Amino acid sequence: MAETAFRRNARSESVALKVLTANRLTDGEVVYFNQEDGWIHTLSNASVGSDEETVAALNEAGAASAARNEVVDVNLIDVFQEGSALRPARLREIIRAAGPTTHPEFAR
Numbered sequence: 792m793a794e795t796a797f798r799r800n801a802r803s804e805s806v807a808l809k810v811l812t813a814n815r816l817t818d819g820e821v822v823y824f825n826q827e828d829g830w831i832h833t834l835s836n837a838s839v840g841s842d843e844e845t846v847a848a849l850n851e852a853g854a855a856s857a858a859r860n861e862v863v864d865v866n867l868i869d870v871f872q873e874g875s876a877l878r879p880a881r882l883r884e885i886i887r888a889a890g891p892t893t894h895p896e897f898a899r
Contacts, residue, residue: 808870809840810877811849812884813862821887822862824852830862834877834888839870 811824812834822830823837826848831837840846846867853865869880879885 807841808872808877809846809849809867810834810837810870811840811853811865812837812868812887813853813856813865816860816863821890824849824856826852830856834870834879837877839877840867 813822815822815830822832823834825831825836826838840849849867856862857865868884870877871880879888
């Protein structure tokens with residue numbers, strides 16, 4: 792178990808991929824930004840920034856959405872590619888991606 796956690800942490804440290812996340816202002820839902828569809832519920836369909844230009848564009852889109860009061864707590868998060876899936880690098884974002892922790896019925 793400790794070895795698996797260590798490998799995950801080591802892989803997370805070298806991640807250069809970024810995804811924009813926030814909470815939707817109307818209902819508090821965790822959302823991820825997709826450049827074509829706007830704010831969506833699934834991390835797997837989020838737009839990924841892998842270079843400075845794309846990351847800057849994501850940042851600008853997040854700031855504009857926050858200014859329009861669509862979302863709050865806008866953040867760029869580190870993710871890594873695991874097969875065809877995107878995985879958050881930090882525990883906080885793993886928990887946010889899984890859904891509310893208050894009751895199993897509400898998990899995604």
